[in-house]
Amino acid sequence: MGEIEHTYLQIDGLKLHVAAIGDVASPPVVFLHGFPEIWYSWRHQMTALAGAGFRAIAPDYRGYGLSDPPPQPENATYADLVADLRALFDALSLPKAFLIAKDFGARVAYLFALIHPEKVSGVITLGIPYLPPSPVKFLDLLPEGFYISRWQKPGRAEADFGRFDNKTVVRNIYIxxxxxxxxxxxxxxxxxxxxxxxxxxxxxxxxxxLANYGSLYENSGFQTALKVPYRSLFEEFNITNTKVDAPALLIMGEKDYFLKFPGMEDYTKAEQAKMFVPNLETVFVPEGSHFVQEQFPEQVNKLIIDFLSNHS
Structure with a gap:
């Protein structure tokens, strides 16, 4: 199986970090992290998938971790991340791959599946279900004191984060x-x-x-991470077909705080996303939190490997 390898790809004038493990001839699986996560948050899944006969590939988004920040982080968009993912497919000569995404990475994965359906063998998301790519209306219902409402305001989170080192910022958010x-x-x-x-x-x-997370954010800081996702949630994509035909799996922790977002528990548990993703299966992990893949890696790895094996 070997060790996780680290390389850099030149994409759109930026040097993007990519971690990978597994035989290059094996079916590829691309991991998309959330916030405050990084490629490292997939460490348990990457080694397990390589051992099961897959090629696990986990990039850091532009402006995250070991990847270069964009020249104007305040102008970063979800569309940039989707374009970078397509460029990664081309650079690694991936005709098709499974996508596994956590947190806001779910939006990147599903946007990619909508724009490039021929490139996607299947989609697995953790922590966030499929949400149509129109402006996220439920955010209007969040109270002023909620973290997303605060972090959407330029300067506020920067001042808050700037009082601490990177390790402490990640520590507090994880808690x-x-x-x-x-x-x-x-x-x-x-x-x-x-x-x-x-x-x-x-x-x-x-x-x-925690020390690894802190050191990985030394290169990037949090400027781009605050723009995407938090200040890009109302980005328009002009996508008319919002249906994803690829097989899909949603893994949710029963105690994931995202279920407390307005309407999300009913939407998720009733599998309303099947209106847009007809081949969707949803699995709840008892006691699982928003970081279910790190909290219960063996259980999550089995769910992932079973799905990949059934649809390879």
Whole structure:
């Protein structure tokens, strides 16, 4: 199986970092991370898939981790990430691949599947179901003190994050996002202050993991990450066909805080996304949080490998 290899691709004038493991002749699987994650958040899945006979490929988005930031991070878009993914397919000579996406990476994966359906063997998302690519109306229902509402405002999150080193920023977000419900900040409170320095890490996240996350963000910081996803959620794509025919799997933790978003629990548990993704299967992991792939890697790996094997 070998070790995870790290290379760089020149895409759109940027040097993008790509981690990969597995035989180059094996069926390819491309992983798309969320925030505050990075390629490293797929470490358990990558080695398991390589051992099961797949080629696991995990890029860092532009402006994330070891990849170059765009020249104007404030202008970064989801469309950039979709274009970078297509360029990655071309650079690695991938005629077709499975996509596995976490958090906002689900939007990147499904946009890619809508725009380039011939390139997608199947889609697996964790933490977020398929949502049509029109402006995200439910965000209008979020209270002012919710983290997305705060981070959409240019400068506010930068000032909040800037008071801490990268490791502490990732630590606090992991602790918050591992909860079944994220508390609402009051008018004078910042998100980073909602976690006390004495609060313990989730049992499945080690200090070594946290140090790795912190060091990987040394290169990029969080400027691009705040633009995509948080300040690009209302981006228009002018896509008329919003149906994805590829086989799909949604893996959700039963205690994922995303289920508390307005209407999301009903939408997810009733599999309303099947209106757009008819070949969708949904699996709930008891006790799973928003970071279910790191929290319960063996269970998630089995779900993923079974899906890939059934549709290869």
């Amino acid at each position: 918050l996002f591992s909860r079944s419900e994220i508390p609402i900040a009051d008018e004078n409170q910042e998100i980073m202050d909602m976690v006390d320095s004495s609060t313990s890490l989730p049992s499945w996240l080690t200090e070594e993991d």
